[in-house]
Amino acid sequence: MSKGLPKRSEDYSLWYNELVKRADLAENSAVRGCMVIKPYGYSIWEKMQAQLDKMFKETGHSNAYFPLFIPKSFLSKEASHVEGFAKECAVVTHYRLKNSDDGKSVIVDPDAKLEEELIVRPTSETVIWSTYKNWIQSYRDLPLLVNQWANVVRWEMRTRLFLRTTEFLWQEGHTAHATRQEAIDETVQMLNVYATFAETFMALPVVKGVKSANERFAGAEDTYCIEAMMQDGKALQAGTSHFLGQNFAKAFDVKFATKEGGLEHVWGTSWGVSTRLMGALIMAHSDDNGLVLPPKLAPIQVVIVPIYKTDEEFDKIANKANEITKKLLTKGVSVHFDKRDTHKPGWKFAEYELKGVPLRIAMGPRDLENNTIEVARRDTLSKETVDLAQIQIEDYVTEMLDKIQETIYQKAFDFRKEMTTEVNTWDEFLDKIESKGGFLSAHWDGTSETEEKIKELTKATIRCIPLDQNEEQGNCILTGNPSSGRVLFARAY
RNA sequence: CGGGGUGUAGCGUAGCCCGGUAUCGCGCCACAUUUGGGAUGUGGAGGUCGUAGGUUCGAAUCCUGCCACCCCGACCA
Numbered sequence: 001m002s003k004g005l006p007k008r009s010e011d012y013s014l015w016y017n018e019l020v021k022r023a024d025l026a027e028n029s030a031v032r033g034c035m036v037i038k039p040y041g042y043s044i045w046e047k048m049q050a051q052l053d054k055m056f057k058e059t060g061h062s063n064a065y066f067p068l069f070i071p072k073s074f075l076s077k078e079a080s081h082v083e084g085f086a087k088e089c090a091v092v093t094h095y096r097l098k099n100s101d102d103g104k105s106v107i108v109d110p111d112a113k114l115e116e117e118l119i120v121r122p123t124s125e126t127v128i129w130s131t132y133k134n135w136i137q138s139y140r141d142l143p144l145l146v147n148q149w150a151n152v153v154r155w156e157m158r159t160r161l162f163l164r165t166t167e168f169l170w171q172e173g174h175t176a177h178a179t180r181q182e183a184i185d186e187t188v189q190m191l192n193v194y195a196t197f198a199e200t201f202m203a204l205p206v207v208k209g210v211k212s213a214n215e216r217f218a219g220a221e222d223t224y225c226i227e228a229m230m231q232d233g234k235a236l237q238a239g240t241s242h243f244l245g246q247n248f249a250k251a252f253d254v255k256f257a258t259k260e261g262g263l264e265h266v267w268g269t270s271w272g273v274s275t276r277l278m279g280a281l282i283m284a285h286s287d288d289n290g291l292v293l294p295p296k297l298a299p300i301q302v303v304i305v306p307i308y309k310t311d312e313e314f315d316k317i318a319n320k321a322n323e324i325t326k327k328l329l330t331k332g333v334s335v336h337f338d339k340r341d342t343h344k345p346g347w348k349f350a351e352y353e354l355k356g357v358p359l360r361i362a363m364g365p366r367d368l369e370n371n372t373i374e375v376a377r378r379d380t381l382s383k384e385t386v387d388l389a390q391i392q393i394e395d396y397v398t399e400m401l402d403k404i405q406e407t408i409y410q411k412a413f414d415f416r417k418e419m420t421t422e423v424n425t426w427d428e429f430l431d432k433i434e435s436k437g438g439f440l441s442a443h444w445d446g447t448s449e450t451e452e453k454i455k456e457l458t459k460a461t462i463r464c465i466p467l468d469q470n471e472e473q474g475n476c477i478l479t480g481n482p483s484s485g486r487v488l489f490a491r492a493y
Numbered sequence: 494c495g496g497g498g499u500g501u502a503g504c505g506u507a508g509c510c511c512g513g514u515a516u517c518g519c520g521c522c523a524c525a526u527u528u529g530g531g532a533u534g535u536g537g538a539g540g541u542c543g544u545a546g547g548u549u550c551g552a553a554u555c556c557u558g559c560c561a562c563c564c565c566g567a568c569c570a
Binding site: 032084152156164217225237239275307308341343346347348349351366367374493 | 494527528529561569570
């Protein structure tokens with residue numbers, strides 16, 4: 001393990017790349033654009049999955065699994081959907097290999113061409129709606145509330161670990177409803193689930209909003225999103241929830257018999273979050289010493305590091321550490337006692353800081369003598385010596401973990417507030433987007449042309465039209481045309 | 494796919510202009526002393542210099558093709 005991470009202030013993206021690798025989260029793989037998620041990184045993802053899955057079940061959804069491959073013809077059934085994804089699809093054309101004539105390599109067998117090519121799913125609306133056609137006949141079959149955990153492939157030009165990879169892991173919810181309003185309610189409900197998850201578990205404040213037409217999901221009538229602010233002032237879309245209208249129902253002819261005896265197309269939604277959340281988590285909280293993980297998602301919440309010279313000392317410390325571990329386990333705290341004698345305490349301190357373990361307890365001869373421990377917080381890097389006679393260790397630790405969770409959130413919240421600027425003139429817009437970055441709250445005339453033009457000139461896009469937008473008469477930042485409310489602009493990942 | 498760059502030990506690099514079988518740091522192994530913020534010393538292991546060909550007595554170094562990766566642009570969760 002080499003020392004010293006690059007500094008965020010010097011090279012933010014280098015800092016990010018190095019951190020991801022050195023903290024053992026993920027690395028590049030033999031396959032271009034695809035990553036290997038390492039055990040430590042994957043265990044954070046598993047914690048996210050477990051919590052989200054619980055929240056999906058609590059809102060009445062069930063998991064299912066649909067195939068990786070989609071017949072090519074399915075994709076083209078919904079016009080804007082195919083347009084949105086066609087350029088980034090991996091295509092399976094053959095089903096067999098054979099030895100080359102010189103016997104030295106393996107080649108695609110030209111005789112094994114598929115009659116209809118298969119695409120590797122970039123998202124599953126089409127296979128799922130083709131299936132829903134068979135599942136839905138009557139209003140009694142509705143609503144249909146399904147989620148799947150899966151991998152998808154989008155052939156991207158430029159990739160970055162977690163933020164944009166060719167293959168990524170995600171969940172995609174796909175629901176069908178009898179009425180427009182019910183589908184919209186579902187869309188908003190899942191957006192709220194995502195927002196709650198981000199804020200409560202990831203300690204990541206998010207703005208809930210609606211996408212402009214330019215940024216809308218291919219095939220959706222409306223795309224809702226949660227947008228987060230990273231430490232370099234760039235925005236990151238952390239989750240999306242789409243109101244599909246009857247688009248896919250019409251494309252795949254999914255109709256249901258109403259109570260009144262009519263026959264109508266069903267209303268759909270889809271919503272997803274991906275391993276991109278890992279990127280958000282890293283970029284929102286971490287510092288120049290390494291990861292900073294919110295306790296609710298940290299694979300190890302507390303690490304105990306012994307400091308000792310003799311075996312005898314170690315045994316005493318180990319006894320005490322085991323005592324503490326047992327007490328913490330009764331409160332469901334995940335503890336790791338690092339008894340390796342192959343590394344020195346100072347090395348371990350740096351290592352656990354790099355990996356973002358929220359709380360570190362160190363115990364040495366002095367502590368044995370005084371019945372104390374040294375407690376260090378990862379988020380503030382502060383240390384204090386605690387007298388074990390004065391506290392209940394399990395209560396002390398759980399309270400401390402809650403405090404850390406809260407502090408991390410508050411810090412990110414304050415940062416986002418600081419990085420959200422109201423701008424009222426085009427000059428101000430140009431100045432702020434260059435000098436400060438962050439969210440720029442500005443009036444917009446509501447047209448795609450204006451949005452395009454602004455993107456062209458500044459690389460900033462409309463991240464969303466906030467759901468809590470205030471009615472406010474104003475003039476478009478670029479064109480001066482009338483506008484009835486502010487939207488959020490930012491440069492984005 | 495355009496423009497630029499880089500491939501030398503597990504990782505990061507020097508050497509390349511000016512040809513003579515490869516430098517340094519981290520890591521790894523052994524032993525000793527160490528252990529309250531990334532220990533120190535001594536000894537050791539590890540390399541078809543991305544790949545194929547060419548020039549040459551001799552190529553990491555010069556020439557050509559190919560491959561991979563990185564950065565910058567157009568596309569995107």
